[in-house]
Amino acid sequence: MRDKLRSLLLATYKSLESQLGCRIPDDFQFDLDVPKNKTHGDFAANLALRLKSLANQNPREIARTIKQIIEQEAAIPKELKSIVKEIRVEGPGFLNFFLTQNSRADVLSRIHTTDRDYGCSDDGKGKKVLIEFVSANPTGPLTIAHGRQAAIGDTLARILSSVGCDVKKEFYLNDAGRQINLLGQSVWAAYRMQHEGGESDLIPADGYHGEYIKIYGKDFYTQTKGTLVNEVVDVAIQKCTQYAVEVTLNQIKEDLRAIGVVFDFYYEEHQLHEKGKVESAINTLQKKGYLKTEEGALWFKSTDFGDDKDRVLKKSNGELTYLTADIAYHLSKFERGFKQLVNLWGPDHHGYVARLKAACQALGYPPAAITILLVQLTTLYRNGEPVRMSTRAGQFVTLKELTDEVGADAARFFFLMRRVESHLDFDLELAKAKSQDNPVYYLQYAHARIAGILKNADRTIEPSCRVELLTADEEIALMKQLAEYPEVLKQAARSFEPFRLVDYLQGLAALFHKFYSVCRVISEDSELTKVRLLLTDCVRIVLRNGLEILGISHPDKM
Known part of the structure; x- marks a missing residue:
């Protein structure tokens, strides 16, 4: 019905331009809303108010002109007129529409x-959209923070598909870098604890200390019959890393399926390095003149695109920063033919938004081509008290535990109830209530x-x-x-x-x-x-x- 009313108003433009003595731009926008007060009709349009500056006339007079065109001119299609019972000019120049019973x-x-x-x-006109969300490091079980991202990202994909977009969902698998190395070292320590009788805690202080790490070590020790203790340490750690990533990723997929989330793609970070995409992205920025070298480090001139300071891509010791791989990753998204990128990130990535958008602009893509949603955190409440959690200490409620307790429907719905940018209080007792x-x-x-x-x-x-x-x-x-x-x-x-x-x-x-x-x-x-x-x-x-x-x-x- 709203579309028909909008078409009705658009049909007045030709006559309206003649009477107002101005041209209405093709991309001219106006609002058509449902009034909160039902005495104001079924819809209210601010077209006349928006035309004030173009026509340099009183909005109420413009509104009366529009009303007269709709009611009296034969050029307005009858099938559009037929949905309107009455038009009233209200307030400073609103057009209030009362619809016929036949329209209902x-x-x-x-x-x-x-x-x-x-x-x-x-x-959406078939626009190719890639939504990247969750993208958790495969270093442990999914948390409720990941669960909220999963529910929002998956639902957003369904909404965009319903309006005609060609949507794909992607999980970026951070399987390279320091956190993955720590995971491997932690599992290797748990493995050796099995060999030594499990009496001492050998896990590094900055490693992962959740109970699942000890389970990984025990299971892998049993699977390999303890033979890794005879391997070179670096080789043993590499095998522990591969094992832990594989087991964790399988669990992640299973936990996501439990709440109805299935990804189209899992994009592995190591591919960026192995296929030379990181160096290719650096070379592209270099050719465009957006890189500089200072104190032995390679910098991206992100301030040219509104960032508050320039960013290091390669440190003086040759080590690449996280931003470098992320730039290459987002370039790959565009190269795969996607016209709109949507990222769901945690609130701790707030300072990262400007630099990544700057990089996309530097690579030649418009700012509107990437949208980054910062999904705020969730606090669980049990019997009115917040549930205390610490991810690094391994003290947290996993997504699986939450889903098992309240069910997939309640978990998804509660995750979706608030705006993305709003903190979410999740009442466990309410989510389980059959009322x-x-x-x-x-x-x-x-x-x-x-x-x-x-x-x-x-x-x-x-x-x-x-x-x-x-x-x-x-x-x-x-x-x-x-x-x-x-x-x-x-x-x-x-x-x-x-x-x-x-x-x-x-x-x-x-x-x-x-x-x-x-x-x-x-x-x-x-x-x-x-x-x-x-x-x-x-x-x-x-x-x-x-x-x-x-x-x-x-x-x-x-």
């Missing part, structure tokens, strides 16, 4: 007809209740019934909410904000529960029953579609 009938018919495709669009206080249970219960109503009705839904019979405030509110679903998906995709869909579905469920408490769906009035069953089924379709995009189940019984 069209919404219900479209939902019923398109079914699983309702809400989908070609807004309508639990927000995911509340949504699923709405779907199950509808499934029960439709089963009891035991009749075919008829999309051509008399929608004009739906006159109660609760019925109209539901139809308005249903009509907004496609726009919610578009806005969530454009802003990279999955929580918008969560908020929408919670609102839809609340409106349905209110409708159900006031309006009897199945009654003696057969015509009213038909149309209320249609409305109810449309709510089911949208709830199901939305929950599937969130990666959450929609049971018919609870």
Whole structure:
């Protein structure tokens, strides 16, 4: 419906330009929103307010001109006019639209007809998008911080796909560098502890001390029958590293599958070095004139692109910095044909954003081609008290432990409930509650209740019934909410904000529960029953579609 109203307003441009004496640019933007106060109509447009500076006229007068064009000019398509019952000029120059009952009938018919495709669009026009998220070092189990990234990244991929983008999901496997070396040394120490009877702790002070390290050492010792103690130390450590990375990665994949996350690609960092992509990226920046040498180190002139200081790519001792491999990695993303990159990082990477964006610009890609979302941390609460954690000390709740305790649906939903940039408080007891206080249970219960109503009705839904019979405030509110679903998906995709869909579905469920408490769906009035069953089924379709995009189940019984 919003798209039709927008088309209606765009259809006024030719006549409007003539009457205002100005040209409206092709990329001119205006807002078309649902007013909070229902007395202000179904939609409000700020077109006249936005045209004020172009036309140098009073916005109310511009709004009256637009209203007159829509109502009186024959050039405006009748099928667009037909959805509008009344237009009012309000406030400083808003155009408030009141829609006809037939327009709402069209919404219900479209939902019923398109079914699983309702809400989908070609807004993304097939744009190739690569979303990189989680990308945890394979040095231990996934934490709840990784879990939040996983839920957000996977849901964002589903949203972008629903609006017509060609989306792929990638996990960048940091299998090179100091942390991996420490992992290997830690497992090797745990291995030797098995050989020496496990009486002394040989793990380096700056190594990994979680219980899983000792399990790795014990299992690998058993698997190799202790033969590594006869190897050269560097070889033994390398084999321990390979073993630990393989076991950890398999566990990571299993934990992600448990919450419905499956990646299209796992990109290994060592490939960048082995295939010469790091040196190639350095050479490209060198040829473009964005590198300099100072005090024996190689620097990237990132201040040329808005960074607060230049960055070292290669230290004076020849060692490469983390940024160097990251530049090569992101160059590879573009070289693989992706036009939009989306990265989900932890909040500790805040200072890293400007330098990476600067590098992408230096390589010739526009700033808008890469979006970096900093996913804030999650605090678990049990019985009202925060759960204390320390990753390096090995004292933390893993994603697997959380999923096992609250279930995949609750884990995903709670991770998605807040804005990416907002800290998340995760109430474990609430997530496990089988009551309508639990927000995911509340949504699923709405779907199950509808499934029960439709089963009891035991009749075919008829999309051509008399929608004009739906006159109660609760019925109209539901139809308005249903009509907004496609726009919610578009806005969530454009802003990279999955929580918008969560908020929408919670609102839809609340409106349905209110409708159900006031309006009897199945009654003696057969015509009213038909149309209320249609409305109810449309709510089911949208709830199901939305929950599937969130990666959450929609049971018919609870």
